[in-house]
Amino acid sequence: MDSPTAAAWTKALLLLVVTLVAQAQPDQEFSYSFPQNWGGDCTYGNVQSPINIPRATSLVDTSLPVNPITNYTRNAGKLYNNGYSPEIVPKHPGGFGTLTIDGKVYKVINVHFHQPAEHTINVFIRYALEMHIEHQSANGDIAMLAVFFTQGSTPSSFLEKFLDLLPEISESGSTPIAVNLKLDKPVGKYARYTGSLSTPPCTEGVKWIVMLDPITMTRNQLDRYRASFPTPSARFLKPINGRVIRLSP
Numbered sequence: 001m002d003s004p005t006a007a008a009w010t011k012a013l014l015l016l017v018v019t020l021v022a023q024a025q026p027d028q029e030f031s032y033s034f035p036q037n038w039g040g041d042c043t044y045g046n047v048q049s050p051i052n053i054p055r056a057t058s059l060v061d062t063s064l065p066v067n068p069i070t071n072y073t074r075n076a077g078k079l080y081n082n083g084y085s086p087e088i089v090p091k092h093p094g095g096f097g098t099l100t101i102d103g104k105v106y107k108v109i110n111v112h113f114h115q116p117a118e119h120t121i122n123v124f125i126r127y128a129l130e131m132h133i134e135h136q137s138a139n140g141d142i143a144m145l146a147v148f149f150t151q152g153s154t155p156s157s158f159l160e161k162f163l164d165l166l167p168e169i170s171e172s173g174s175t176p177i178a179v180n181l182k183l184d185k186p187v188g189k190y191a192r193y194t195g196s197l198s199t200p201p202c203t204e205g206v207k208w209i210v211m212l213d214p215i216t217m218t219r220n221q222l223d224r225y226r227a228s229f230p231t232p233s234a235r236f237l238k239p240i241n242g243r244v245i246r247l248s249p
């Protein structure tokens with residue numbers, strides 16, 4: 001039993017057990033520590049998100065609307081811990097309003113975050129936080145609108161609406177909290193491309209709108225976010241694979 005082979009097998013088995021235990025996290029369907037295990041489109045897709053956005057060299061498309069066409073409305077919703085970020089879902093379908101892309105209407109289905117940001121700008125710029133407003137059309141198509149947050153002197157009034165509630169949902173599986181809010185209208189230059197959900201099942205065909213200029217939040221706001229959600233939740237950048245990224249005029 002002292003042969004090197006037996007020792008190697010014991011070590012391999014121990015590693016396997018440790019790996020399985022590490023992956024068996026309750027209330028979390030996937031882990032940012034093991035993205036190679038996400039499988040499906042996450043592993044085999046070739047039009048995935050997030051990507052780097054080469055703002056300096058992407059083509060400006062003058063046929064795009066100057067600002068995203070949104071009609072966000074106030075409604076009741078619930079705030080809960082989705083396993084990697086705070087997530088807000090409207091109480092009633094469409095309760096938080098709509099985004100219109102190429103004449104097609106998508107209703108808000110949830111709002112969640114990634115820390116640090118998932119998309120990068122001009123390779124070197126990765127903001128502190130990225131909000132994803134996920135929308136769905138009547139026939140099930142997904143449109144995602146991303147908003148960056150960066151540290152500055154002006155607090156984000158939107159984040160302030162629920163930052164104080166985060167300690168109550170810092171544990172995965174904690175009880176959802178009732179909220180009532182309205183998303184801010186996204187205004188400014190943005191990038192458009194087609195990609196995927198950036199979390200499993202990494203479904204492709206997602207229409208992305210990435211707002212290029214960040215909203216500021218204070219250091220204190222970022223610290224409060226990280227106090228309840230300390231674990232990084234940004235997927236690695238994915239290759240462009242010939243996709244065209246268009247910038248709004």
Ligand SMILES: *[C@@H]1O[C@H](CO)[C@@H](O)[C@H](O)[C@H]1NC(C)=O
Nearest residue numbers: 070071072073074094097098
């Ligand atoms: C925005 O949505 C609200 C609520 O559905 C609706 O009453 C309003 O007419 C919409 N506004 C526009 C400009 O479409």
Ligand SMILES: [Zn+2]
Nearest residue numbers: 112114132198
């Ligand atoms: Zn997301």
